[in-house]
Structures are given as C-alpha cells and as structure tokens.
Amino acid sequence: MEKALNVRHLVKEYKMPKGPAFRAVNDISFEINQGECFGLLGPNGAGKSTTMHCVTGFYPANSGSIEIMGRDVSQDPKSARQQLGVCHQEETLDNDFSLIQQLESYAGYFGFAKEKALSRGWELLERFELKDRAHQLSEHLSGGMRRKFQVLRAMLTEPKLVILDEPSTGLDPEARRTLWNEINLFKSNGGAILLSTHYMDEAQRLCDRVAIISKGKIMDCRSPQELIAHYIGLDPIEEEIRPGYKLTRPPNLEDVYLKVTGQRLGGSV
Amino acid sequence: MEEAFKMLHSIFRVWKRYYDVFRKNLVYGVVTTFVEPLLYLFAFGYGLGSLIPTLDYMGVTLEYRAFIFAGIVGQTALFIAFFEGAYGGFIRMYYQRVFQAIAVTPVTLTEVLWAEILWDATRATFGIFAVLLIGSIVGDFSISGAIAYLPIAFLSSMLFASLGVFVASKAKTIEEIGYPQYLFIFPMFLFCGVFFPIERLPETVGFVVKLLPLTGVAVTARSFLLKTPVDWLSVSASIVWLVVFVPLSISSMKKRLVK
Numbered sequence: 001m002e003k004a005l006n007v008r009h010l011v012k013e014y015k016m017p018k019g020p021a022f023r024a025v026n027d028i029s030f031e032i033n034q035g036e037c038f039g040l041l042g043p044n045g046a047g048k049s050t051t052m053h054c055v056t057g058f059y060p061a062n063s064g065s066i067e068i069m070g071r072d073v074s075q076d077p078k079s080a081r082q083q084l085g086v087c088h089q090e091e092t093l094d095n096d097f098s099l100i101q102q103l104e105s106y107a108g109y110f111g112f113a114k115e116k117a118l119s120r121g122w123e124l125l126e127r128f129e130l131k132d133r134a135h136q137l138s139e140h141l142s143g144g145m146r147r148k149f150q151v152l153r154a155m156l157t158e159p160k161l162v163i164l165d166e167p168s169t170g171l172d173p174e175a176r177r178t179l180w181n182e183i184n185l186f187k188s189n190g191g192a193i194l195l196s197t198h199y200m201d202e203a204q205r206l207c208d209r210v211a212i213i214s215k216g217k218i219m220d221c222r223s224p225q226e227l228i229a230h231y232i233g234l235d236p237i238e239e240e241i242r243p244g245y246k247l248t249r250p251p252n253l254e255d256v257y258l259k260v261t262g263q264r265l266g267g268s269v
Numbered sequence: 270m271e272e273a274f275k276m277l278h279s280i281f282r283v284w285k286r287y288y289d290v291f292r293k294n295l296v297y298g299v300v301t302t303f304v305e306p307l308l309y310l311f312a313f314g315y316g317l318g319s320l321i322p323t324l325d326y327m328g329v330t331l332e333y334r335a336f337i338f339a340g341i342v343g344q345t346a347l348f349i350a351f352f353e354g355a356y357g358g359f360i361r362m363y364y365q366r367v368f369q370a371i372a373v374t375p376v377t378l379t380e381v382l383w384a385e386i387l388w389d390a391t392r393a394t395f396g397i398f399a400v401l402l403i404g405s406i407v408g409d410f411s412i413s414g415a416i417a418y419l420p421i422a423f424l425s426s427m428l429f430a431s432l433g434v435f436v437a438s439k440a441k442t443i444e445e446i447g448y449p450q451y452l453f454i455f456p457m458f459l460f461c462g463v464f465f466p467i468e469r470l471p472e473t474v475g476f477v478v479k480l481l482p483l484t485g486v487a488v489t490a491r492s493f494l495l496k497t498p499v500d501w502l503s504v505s506a507s508i509v510w511l512v513v514f515v516p517l518s519i520s521s522m523k524k525r526l527v528k
Contacts, residue, residue, distance in 0.1 A: 014528055056373040059528055078275065078375040092370035096290045105289065108282045109374035 002070050004083075004161045004192030005032040005055065010064035012050050012216075024050040026216035027064070034160065037183065037193040039207035041200075041257060047216040048196045049089055052163050055194065056086055069160050082110060085154035089165040089196075093138040093146060093153075099125065100134040103156055110157045120156060127185075128152045129178060143170045151179060161192045168202055180206060200253040210253065214261040224253055231256045279376040283384030284391070286371075291392065298395075306341060306400040310407070313337045313464070326466045326491070327498045335409040339494045340463035342400050342418075343425070343487035350393035350426040351454055354433020355446045358385055358522075362437060368526060378526065382434065382519045389430030390423055397422040401494075410494040418493035425486040428511040432482070435518035438525045457483040479503040482510040 008029050013021040025047045032038040040048045053059040055066055057073040057080065066073040071080035094102045100121055107117030125131045128148050130141075138146055151167050164183070168176045183193060183206055197203050203210055204224045211221040220227065228234070232251035240246050291298055314334035321333040361367040368385075372378040401418065404410040436449045460474075461467065461483035467475050478484055479500065485507025491497045 053528075058369070058373055058378070058526075077377060078279075081373060081375045084373070086373040088366070088369065088373075090366060090369075092366040094286075094367060094370065095365060096293070101289075105286050106374070108285070109279070109371060109376045111278075111375070 001034055003031045003067070004034045004036070004069060005030075005038075005194060006065075006067040006070075007031065007051075007055065008065045010051065010054060010066065011062045012047075012054055012059060013062050024216050025054065025061075028211075028213070028216070028218045029064075030211055030218065030221060032161065032192045032194060034192050035187055035190045036208045037187055037195055037206050039203040039210040040194065040196045040213055041203055041210055041253065042213035043261070046213045048213055049165060050216075051213070052086075052165050052194065052196065055163060056084065057081060083160040085157060085159035085162040087151045087154040087162070087164045087167050089169075091146060091150065093150060095137060095139045098135045098137055099130060099141075099149060102138065103153065106153055107156055112157055117156070120158070124152045124156060127182060144172055144175045147171055148175055148179060151182070155182070155186060155191075159191065161194065162186065163194045165196045166198060167195070168197065168199060176202070200257070204253050212257060212260050219260045227253065227256045231259045276380055279380040280384045280387065283371060283376060283381050284388050287384070287388035288391075302396050303399045303403075305396075306338075306345065306403055309341045309344075310334075310338060310403060313341075324466065327468075327500070329495075329497050331495060331497070332409070335404075335495055336491070337464060338400070338404050338409050339491045340487050342397055342404075342422070342490040342494065343461070343483055344458055344463050345396045345400050346393050346422060346425045346486055347429050347454065347458060347483055349396040350389050350429035351433040351436075351450075353389035353392050354386065354430040354518075355436045355440075355450070356433075356443065357389065358434045358437035359440055359443050359446060361385070362522065362526065363443070368522075372526075378523055379519060382522050386427055386430045386434060386515060386518065389433060390426035393426035393430065394419065394423045397426070404494065411496070414493045414496070418490065421489055421493065424511060425489070425507070427515060428482055428486070428507060431511070431514040431518040433518075435514060435521050438518065438522040457481050462487045480506045482507045485510075 010025055010028050011023065012025040013023045015021050028051065030038065040051065042048050050059065054061050055073065057077045060074060068080040069083045071083065073080045094105065097105060100118070103121035104114060104117050122131070125134050130145060130149055130152065133141060133145065138149060141149065147167065147170050151164060154162050154164065168179055171179060187193060195203070195207060207224060209221060210224050210227060212219045222230065228251050232255045234251065236248045237251050237255065238246055238248050314337060318332070318334035318337070323330050324333055324336060326336060368378065368381050371381050398419070401410060401415040405412050405415050436446055440446050460470070460478050461481050467478050467484060470478060479502050485503040485505070488500045488503050492499045
C-alpha cells in the first residue's frame with residue numbers, strides 16, 4: 001500500500017541575520033502508513049513545526065524529499081496538497097465568514113463542488129458539536145470551539161493525510177474527547193495523521209508510533225508501548241508529586257521523553 | 270496549458286473569497302465608493318472650480334472642474350488600491366493569516382498573492398467606475414473615453430495595489446505603514462498633477478515628479494477622458510513601476526512569509 005507520507009533525509013536551515021544558518025531539522029526520515037497516527041514529540045524549538053511546514057510545502061526543504069501519497073511536495077505541490085488537510089498551531093480561521101461559509105470557501109480551493117462541500121460540512125459540524133453555531137462568525141466562538149473548528153476544516157475535503165499541530169490546546173476535557181473520537185474515526189477510515197502535541201496522554205492514546213525529536217533530530221521512533229517498555233520498563237513508578245506526597249503510577253511517555261532528551265516538555269530540566 | 274488553467278482557476282477562487290467579503294458589506298462598499306468622489310466633485314470642482322474657471326494644460330484649455338475630476342480618477346486608483354494592498358494585505362498576512370491558511374491547500378502562495386493584487390485592483394477599479402460615472406453624468410468626461418479607460422484603470426490600480434502589498438511585506442507593525450503613506454503616497458497625491466499641472470513646478474522638481482507613478486496615471490486618465498496630449502515620459506515611468514512592482518511585491522511577501 002502507498003505510504004501516506006514519506007519523508008527522506010529532510011534538512012531545513014533558517015538563514016540568520018548574522019552568523020551561520022540555523023539547522024532546525026537535521027536529516028530526519030520517517031513515513032506514515034494509511035490509517036496510522038504518527039506523533040512528533042519534543043520541546044518547543046525541537047523542529048516539530050518546521051517539519052510540518054516542510055511537509056505542507058510552505059517552507060522549502062534545503063535537502064531531502066517529501067512525498068504525500070507518492071506526490072512530491074516540492075515538484076508537484078498542487079497534486080500533493082490535494083491529499084492534505086492542515087490544522088496550524090496558530091489560528092488561521094477566516095473570520096470574515098460564518099462557519100458554514102468558511103467550509104464552502106475552503107473546499108473551493110480544492111475544487112470541491114459546492115453541494116458536496118456543504119453536505120460534508122454539515123455532517124462534520126454535527127459530529128464536532130458545532131452545528132448550532134454554523135451561521136455564526138468564528139470570532140464569536142469560544143477558543144476551544146474555534147480550535148475544534150480548525151481541526152474540522154482540515155478534515156473537510158476527505159484528505160489522505162491530516163497535519164494536526166497541537167490540535168487540543170485550549171480544549172476542555174469533553175471537547176478533547178470529541179476530538180479524539182474524530183481522529184480515531186478518521187484513522188479507521190484509512191486516513192493518516194501527523195500529530196504534534198505537548199500532551200503525553202494524548203500521544204499515548206492516539207498515536208500508533210511516536211518520534212521523539214530534539215534539536216532537529218529524531219532520537220527514537222516506536223510505538224508508545226515499545227518506547228515505554230524499552231526505556232522505562234513496565235514496573236510502576238513511585239513519584240513525589242508534591243513534598244511528602246508520593247504516588248505510584250504506571251510509566252508513561254513523559255518518562256521516556258525525560259530519559260531520551262534530558263528535557264521536560266516545554267523547556268530544559 | 271493545463272497548468273495555466275489550474276493557476277487561473279486557483280487565483281479566481283481566492284479572488285472570489287475577497288469578492289464574497291465585499292458582497293457581505295455591499296451597501297457600505299457602494300455608499301463609501303460613491304460618496305468620496307461626490308465630495309471631491311463639490312469641494313474642488315464646484316467650490317474651487319468657481320474661482321478658477323479654466324486653465325491651460327499641455328496646450329489645451331480645460332475647465333478646472335474637468336481637469337481636477339480627471340485627476341481624481343488617478344487619486345482614486347492610488348488611495349483605494351494602495352490602502353487595500355497595504356492595510357488589508359497586512360491584516361490578512363499578519364493578523365488573520367489568510368495567506369498562510371490558503372497556501373497549504375492546492376492554491377500556491379504565489380497564486381494567493383496574485384489574487385490579492387488583482388482583488389485590490391478590482392476594488393479600486395470599482396471606485397474609479399464611480400468617478401467615471403459621475404464625471405460622465407455631469408458632462409466632464411466623454412462616455413466613450415470613460416469606457417475605453419476602464420482597462421487602463423485596472424492596470425493603474427494594479428500598480429498601486431502592488432505598492433501596497435510591497436509596503437505590507439516590509440512593515441514590522443501596522444503603524445509602520447504610516448511612513449510610506451505620509452512620505453510617499455500623500456506627497457504624490459499633492460504634487461503629481463491631480464490638482465494643478467506639474468508644468469507649474471520648478472523644472473527639476475517637475476522632472477522628478479514625472480517619474481513618480483501617479484503622474485503617468487493622471488496623464489493617461491486625462492488623455493482618455495479629456496482628449497489631452499500624452500506625456501510619454503511619465504506614462505513610461507508608470508509602466509516601469511507596474512512591471513517592476515507586481516513581481517517585486519509578490520516575491521517580497523513570499524520572502525516575508527516563507528522561511
């Protein structure tokens with residue numbers, strides 16, 4: 001079966017105003033199968049978002065190749081992006097339009113017929129529990145609703161690959177559950193997901209494989225269970241969560257992350 | 270050929286997004302588009318025009334009202350296209366991130382930016398249409414000249430739209446757009462022949478003014494609408510500005526967004 005995403009020896013450097021270029025992504029390779037959720041974990045500045053920008057074709061790679069469903073992103077960006085849906089880390093909603101109008105407009109960029117876009121749009125709005133907001137401007141929604149809508153928009157055109165850059169930031173627990181259900185449904189229908197998240201439980205729950213990325217390099221890449229078993233073991237861990245209060249819990253991805261990178265998510269130890 | 274068609278289709282989709290936004294605020298857009306030239310017509314045409322009945326322009330005697338109203342055509346292209354490109358472009362790039370959102374779909378960033386310039390030019394051409402309509406109704410412009418001028422109006426508007434997008438690509442904050450606005454756009458509005466013939470300026474200053482983009486645009490508008498002679502130096506300068514700044518503004522905005 002064709003790979004949904006195939007990244008080979010990707011290198012991305014940023015020109016600096018003074019001094020040598022900064023290598024944000026340093027020769028990384030990975031692939032994502034159809035129906036697979038692949039997670040990128042790492043601290044801020046590790047190269048996750050840069051990798052995602054390169055995969056979308058928005059940032060050109062210095063070297064290496066990226067193929068989405070066999071279409072080269074730099075050689076044939078239109079065809080490659082036809083298979084792609086993107087939820088940026090930043091909000092990129094079109095606040096001049098209501099939700100349903102945004103979906104119609106967005107689908108138009110993919111050449112979707114209006115009727116098909118609206119039919120799919122209403123279906124997704126219902127599943128994401130946003131149907132009663134369909135005729136509102138997105139600026140009138142709560143932050144969590146806007147985030148959910150941005151994920152919904154990425155899935156509108158039935159892409160083969162969806163890039164979700166920290167999709168659940170700002171979501172309440174119920175909204176996160178809704179999002180997780182939709183991601184799992186998308187996966188079960190054969191869709192592939194490239195996910196970046198700072199929530200370890202989210203990665204552990206959703207991802208079939210996880211790459212731990214630090215300073216532009218992939219440190220390791222396996223299933224969450226394999227990573228935990230390999231680096232930490234399966235024995236419960238005793239942790240002092242506040243002075244004088246110890247808790248015994250199962251090992252998790254954060255333990256792996258700490259061990260592999262020597263950093264906490266979001267900063268150095 | 271197929272690639273060209275795909276590109277045009279993508280540009281049209283983005284252009285339509287802008288049109289749909291305009292259509293949502295249609296009443297506001299139409300009212301403001303028509304009110305501004307009417308104000309100029311009364312203030313400068315009937316007000317100032319009553320003090321200066323006629324003037325000599327490139328060997329032709331013109332009613333001052335007709336002279337200035339043809340100049341307002343150029344000013345309309347300048348203000349609407351530049352402000353749409355500069356302020357609108359900055360907002361869409363920096364605050365709304367519309368460019369970034371669309372450019373990860375099958376529409377490329379180059380196509381998004383072409384659509385931006387073409388929409389800004391469309392919006393300005395609509396404003397010019399209002400001026401041409403009013404000028405034709407009051408009898409200042411020849412109707413055939415006004416119709417023939419519309420494609421030139423669009424190209425003139427593209428020139429100023431590209432200047433606006435270029436400024437947006439260079440501005441670190443929205444306030445910084447004020448520098449070119451006050452140091453370049455407003456001086457052009459005052460000195461490039463909208464209100465008086467540039468032949469009245471000192472020779473050296475007049476030569477510099479002829480090289481600024483608005484001068485050629487105003488000269489062209491008068492030649493179509495009032496059948497006055499063409500100053501080819503200023504028209505050629507405007508063509509050079511257009512040919513240079515459309516690709517330059519697109520590459521500058523791409524440089525700003527793509528790292």
